[in-house]
Amino acid sequence: MKLLKLSRGRLFPAFEEPLAEVSLDAWRDNPQEHAEATALTISNDTSLADIKCDLHGFSVIILDFPAFKDGRAYSQARLLRERYGYTGEIRARGDVLRDQIFFMARCGFNGFEFSGPDADDASAALEEFSFAYQPAADGIAPVWRKRLGRAAAA
Amino acid sequence: MYRYDEFDATMVAERVAQFRGQVARRLSGDLTEDQFKPLRLMNGLYLQLHAYMLRVAVPYGAMSSKQMRRLGEVARKYDRGYGHFTTRQNIQYNWPALVDVPDLLDELADVEMHAIQTSGNCIRNVTSDQYAGATAEEIEDPRPYCEMIRQWSTFHPEFSFLPRKFKIAVTAAPHDRAAVKVHDIGLILYKNDEGETGFEVIVGGGLGRTPYVGHTIRKFLPKEYLLSYLEAILRVYNLEGRRDNMYKARIKILVNSEGADKFAEAVEAEWAQIKDNGIDLPREEIARINDYFAPPAFETLSAESAALEEKKAADKDFARWVRANTVAHKIPGYAIANISLKPIGGIPGDISDVQMEAVADIAEKYSLDEIRATHEQNLVLPHVKKDDLYAVYKALKEADLATANIGMVSDIIACPGLDYCSLANARSIPIAQRISERFADLGQQEELGEIKIKISGCINACGHHHVGHIGILGVDKKGEEFYQVTLGGSGAEDASLGEIAGRGLSSDQVVDAVEKLVGVYRQHRQDNERFLDTYRRLGADPFKEALYEAA
Structure with a gap:
């Protein structure tokens, strides 16, 4: 497993000290005991609307892909970015594969515990599409906005 | 019709390039079949009983002549000379080789077509009314x-x-x-x-x-x-x-x-x-x-066509085809013409390369370049001048595409079933063929009116049997194919789910069973009511009795 971080549209291998992780449940039960924690793990069956607490103290929120097919964390990531304004790192853990990283990045993930063999290849996967049809959490202007821009320039 | 701009074209081209890379990784052994499976499924490529099957999207069933012609060419070049229109208004190729699929997709991309999201746990190709516009x-x-x-x-x-x-x-x-x-x-x-x-x-x-x-x-x-x-x-x-x-x-x-x-x-x-x-x-x-989607350049015509009436009077088969396969158009002097892909004894939804090219030519000449696929596995020429209907009919007949049975008892939806599908429990296609042959007489079919038979080869219901006026579901009973009959379903605005009629029937019995059900309808129908209306009025009992009496 390698840790990759997204920066300006590319993935870079990252080396860091192990995070002080705490699960959402443990932290809610006793926040004082986990005052040193820097990373929060949230399971993918957790409703973010029910958390009702300040996430901004954590530098990393770790979301889970128990299997690549289980796509709940895509929605969780978008909600963290777009609804709850979380600006720290959102890290994908679990079954994180080359061909899903593009979707993850669009939903607001910027850290990846990548289980595939080739980090450079994962970075190439991010560049397979030049455009996006719909807005998401990555701030890429959707195709229709580009069309408007072009029409205005013409 | 929608046309791609450079953004749409780029998205599709990049998807083909991405898939080409995925196929290369599979062929080189970098990806195992297990790892490749979710990737190919995102692009409509299934592994069936005998070969790969590629499902090509026909967004909301709309195609141009150019696209249809290309579909025919692809069938000839990469498949065995035919394609199969599905209940999702898509087309499937049953025999492409994996190594060819990226090239095949490139040829489709040239005419603004693709296989994006025709499988996988994602939002699939959106479907619509084949008479739209x-x-x-x-x-x-x-x-x-x-x-x-x-x-x-x-x-x-x-x-x-x-x-x-x-x-x-x-x-x-x-x-x-x-x-x-x-x-x-x-x-x-x-x-x-x-x-x-x-x-x-x-x-x-x-x-x-x-x-x-x-x-x-x-x-x-x-x-x-x-x-x-x-x-x-x-x-x-x-x-x-x-x-x-x-x-x-x-x-x-x-x-x-x-x-x-x-x-x-x-x-x-x-x-x-x-x-x-x-x-x-x-x-x-x-x-x-x-x-x-602005209306195409319709001509100003009178609502009635003397030429059409004259040909109808002279050619009884043509008159029948007009009654069965054409419907009213919003513009005076035009008609919507259905092309049945259910020839008597044929495979529902199948169409050969040559037939696809014939449809493309006919649409180009007579239907303002537009063709639609229907969820009932037929095709539509949406904009035909009434004056041209006879020429269209002759050209369709020439291509063996003029069966006059739209909405009738031989216009059967059937899934590919055990002839192709790895999920199926029983065959669907031969049942459809035999029912169609039993009711081969088109005059009799017309007299029976609208009867929707839908056949699925397993419980996944790709043949929509739950919403058939008569539904037939293939089941496996100790290694033998059996068929469960459901009655009274509808997928239309009066939607309802069919009720199981009783115990399963053997493959030999099921065609007789349909004939018995139709017999009950004939005996009890009032005025012009449809099979479904008679069933709803009388309830299941007389139909069940006929099915299981002394059987």
């Missing part, structure tokens, strides 16, 4: 909304790994030809009492092993909010839909276990948060897409 029934053309949905759902990053596949259908006519009530989301465009147009939003319908008719969760959605509302539904489903059991993972299970009211509340709450987040298209983009 041609029928006077519709309040507005539904195709622009389909195209908006196509673009919004393409590579949607949040909704590419849903609990299960997701199908959306749109209609804008009171007569529902798109089966919207048995889709994950069905949208009906209509005008409300205030004179505004918007959508009735129906969620949680579906067939498969747990069939449901959908529930209306919003009576009226202003049409400019279409995409944000869809996004809200999909988000609730993505987060809340079951993932522990693939047979309970469709949205219909969520909606029906929570209750439609509670589900609707969750959607409304989500929508309230996102409706003004810039998901919906601005007016200019809606207008841009609408422009592609």
Whole structure:
């Protein structure tokens, strides 16, 4: 497993000290005991609307892909970015594969515990599409906005 | 028709390039079949009983002549000279070699076609009324909304790994030809009492092993909010839909276990948060897409055609074809002409390369370059001048495409069944062929009127048996094929699920069974009522009695 971080549209291998992780449940039960924690793990069956607490103290929120097919964390990531304004790192853990990283990045993930063999290849996967049809959490202007821009320039 | 601009063309070309890389990784052994499977499934490539099968998207069933011609060429070059139109208005190729698929996709991309999201647990190809833009029934053309949905759902990053596949259908006519009530989301465009147009939003319908008719969760959605509302539904489903059991993972299970009211509340709450987040298209983009669907250059003609009447009087078979296969067009002097892909004794939905090219030529010459595929596995020439109908008929006849049986007992929907499919328990196609042969006489079929027979080779219900007036489901009983008959289903605006008639029948008995059911109908029908109306009026008993008496 390698840790990759997204920066300006590319993935870079990252080396860091192990995070002080705490699960959402443990932290809610006793926040004082986990005052040193820097990373929060949230399971993918957790409703973010029910958390009702300040996430901004954590530098990393770790979301889970128990299997690549289980796509709940895509929605969780978008909600963290777009609804709850979380600006720290959102890290994908679990079954994180080359061909899903593009979707993850669009939903607001910027850290990846990548289980595939080739980090450079994962970075190439991010560049397979030049455009996006719909807005998401990555701030890429959707195709229709580009069309408007072009029409205005013409 | 919609035409790609450079953005659309780039997206499709990049998808082919991406898939080419994935295929290369598979062929070189970098990917195991297990790792490759989810990737190929995102692009419509299934591994069937004997070979790979590629499902090509025909967005909302609309094709140009150029596209149809290319589909024929592809069938000849990469397949065994035929293709198969499906109940999702798509076309499938049954025999492509894996190594050829990227080139095949390149050839499709040249004519603005692709296989994106024709499988996998994502938002599938959106389907619609095959008469869109041609029928006077519709309040507005539904195709622009389909195209908006196509673009919004393409590579949607949040909704590419849903609990299960997701199908959306749109209609804008009171007569529902798109089966919207048995889709994950069905949208009906209509005008409300205030004179505004918007959508009735129906969620949680579906067939498969747990069939449901959908529930209306919003009576009226202003049409400019279409995409944000869809996004809200999909988000609730993505987060809340079951993932522990693939047979309970469709949205219909969520909606029906929570209750439609509670589900609707969750959607409304989500929508309230996102409706003004810039998901919906601005007016200019809606207008841009609408422009592609502006009515083609219709001529000003008189409503009646003397030439047509003359040919009808002179050629009885032609007159029958006109009665059975053509319907009213919104423009005077034009007709909508259906092309049956159900020749007597044929394979429902199959069409040869040469036939595809013939259809392309006919559409180019006589139907303003447009062709539609229907969910009942037929084709449509949407804009034919009545004056030209005879020429169209002759050309179709020449190509063996002039069977006059639309909506009739031999116009059968059948899934590929055990002849192709790795999930099937029983064969569907030979049953359809034998029923069709039993009722070969077209005069008799016309006299029987509308009877919808739908055949599925397993409980996954790809042949829509639950909504057949007569449904036939293949089951495996100790290694032998058996068929369970259901009665009284409908996928139209009067949607209902068929009821099981009784114990399963052998492959030999099932064709007789259909004949017996039709016999009961004949005996009891009043005036011009359809088989389904007679069944609904009388109930199941007389039909069951006929099926199981002394059998």
